Every structure is written in structure tokens, then in C-alpha cells.
Amino acid sequence: GNSVTQMEGPVTLSEEAFLTINCTYTATGYPSLFWYVQYPGEGLQLLLKATKADDKGSNKGFEATYRKETTSFHLEKGSVQVSDSAVYFCAPRDDYKLSFGAGTTVTVRA
Amino acid sequence: DAMVIQNPRYQVTQFGKPVTLSCSQTLNHNVMYWYQQKSSQAPKLLFHYYDKDFNNEADTPDNFQSRRPNTSFCFLDIRSPGLGDAAMYLCATSRAGGREKLFFGSGTQLSVL
Numbered sequence: 001g002n003s004v005t006q007m008e009g010p011v012t013l014s015e016e017a018f019l020t021i022n023c024t025y026t027a028t029g030y031p032s033l034f035w036y037v038q039y040p041g042e043g044l045q046l047l048l049k050a051t052k053a054d055d056k057g058s059n060k061g062f063e064a065t066y067r068k069e070t071t072s073f074h075l076e077k078g079s080v081q082v083s084d085s086a087v088y089f090c091a092p093r094d095d096y097k098l099s100f101g102a103g104t105t106v107t108v109r110a
Numbered sequence: 111d112a113m114v115i116q117n118p119r120y121q122v123t124q125f126g127k128p129v130t131l132s133c134s135q136t137l138n139h140n141v142m143y144w145y146q147q148k149s150s151q152a153p154k155l156l157f158h159y160y161d162k163d164f165n166n167e168a169d170t171p172d173n174f175q176s177r178r179p180n181t182s183f184c185f186l187d188i189r190s191p192g193l194g195d196a197a198m199y200l201c202a203t204s205r206a207g208g209r210e211k212l213f214f215g216s217g218t219q220l221s222v223l
Contacts, residue, residue: 098202
């Protein structure tokens with residue numbers, strides 16, 4: 001099965017700062033890769049995804065590139081906002097199973 | 111409009127008293143999942159249904175069961191809840207296929223007294 005190593009938090013940033021959350025995975029096959037976000041008091045939402053090597057997923061100013069050679073899918077955003085405060089989960093998916101990393105709590109201060 | 115609906119949002123049960131959590135979907139997806147998420151931890155897959163086929167994860171305790179009477183509904187039954195079963199339970203759905211995203215409900219927060 002898949003496993004995920006995700007950068008530990010919590011991460012605290014000021015508005016307009018650059019955010020990066022590292023994620024590496026191990027997989028027996030060729031997984032699709034996802035980032036999910038969980039805002040306070042809400043369920044998990046898909047942030048972005050990439051399904052093959054060198055694909056770049058992007059949404060809401062966030063980006064992540066599928067790096068097969070380094071088995072990584074790091075999440076980046078150039079200028080964070082207070083509304084980006086949330087828990088971020090890296091998640092590879094094989095045939096049926098979505099496996100989550102431990103989650104990184106991000107707090108953005110005004 | 112909510113597409114994966116979990117009820118109730120909060121559930122309190124007593125130690126050892128059976129409890130059922132429910133999930134419904136309006137997406138007509140083949141696959142439905144139940145995840146357990148303890149505080150500050152990653153969601154952990156308990157089991158999933160592919161249509162009517164039930165697939166249990168190897169490390170899911172026998173205390174946890176599930177039913178899917180039709181495409182739209184899926185239930186999580188905890189036969190004898192222990193204090194360690196207090197958690198957020200997340201239901202999710204997806205189309206078949208490894209590239210499909212999962213749609214999550216808002217979850218049911220279970221407390222065991």
C-alpha cells in the first residue's frame with residue numbers, strides 16, 4: 001500500500017508570505033496524487049490533484065507538481081491569506097484507497 | 111447543495127451501547143468509504159463499498175460494521191463503542207477508478223461517555 005510523509009506543523013505565517021508544505025510518498029504502483037484541505041469545523045475538500053508524472057495541479061493560488069523521480073508532491077503558494085488557515089493533507093491514491101499524510105496545520109496571521 | 115450528507119453532526123453514546131452513523135449521497139457514485147479521524151491525526155480508512163461489494167481494511171476492528179442497502183445510503187455500526195472509538199467519522203464517495211477524487215461529508219463527531 002501507499003504511505004505518506006508530510007511536513008510536520010504547525011506552520012504560522014504572516015499574510016502574503018510564501019508557503020511550502022513538503023510531501024513525499026511511497027507507492028507500489030503509479031498513484032494519483034491529491035492535496036485535501038480541512039477548514040476549521042468543516043469536512044475535507046479537494047484542493048488540487050495530479051494524475052501523472054510532471055503534471056501540475058493548481059487551485060486558489062496553490063500549486064503542486066507530480067515528481068515521480070523524487071516521489072514528491074510539494075504544495076506551494078506564493079502569497080497566503082488569512083483565509084488559507086486550515087489543515088492540509090497530502091494523499092496518494094491507488095486503485096481504490098486514498099491514504100492520508102498526518103496533516104499540516106497552517107495558521108496565517110493578518 | 112450538500113452532495114454527501116452525514117447525520118447527525120454530533121453523536122453521543124454510552125460505553126458499550128451500539129450506535130449507528132448514517133451517510134447519504136446524491137452523486138450516484140459507485141464507491142462509498144468510511145474513514146475514522148482522531149484528534150490531530152490523519153483520516154484512516156475503515157472500509158469501503160464498491161457497489162454492493164464490501165471491502166474491509168485489514169486492521170479495522172470487528173467492532174465496526176457497515177451496511178449499504180442501496181446506492182444512496184451507507185451506515186456505520188459500532189457494536190460496542192469503547193472510549194478509544196471517540197473520533198470524527200467521515201463518509202466519502204467517488205466514481206470508480208484510481209484517478210477520481212473523493213467527495214467528503216462534513217463528518218459525525220462521536221463522543222463515548
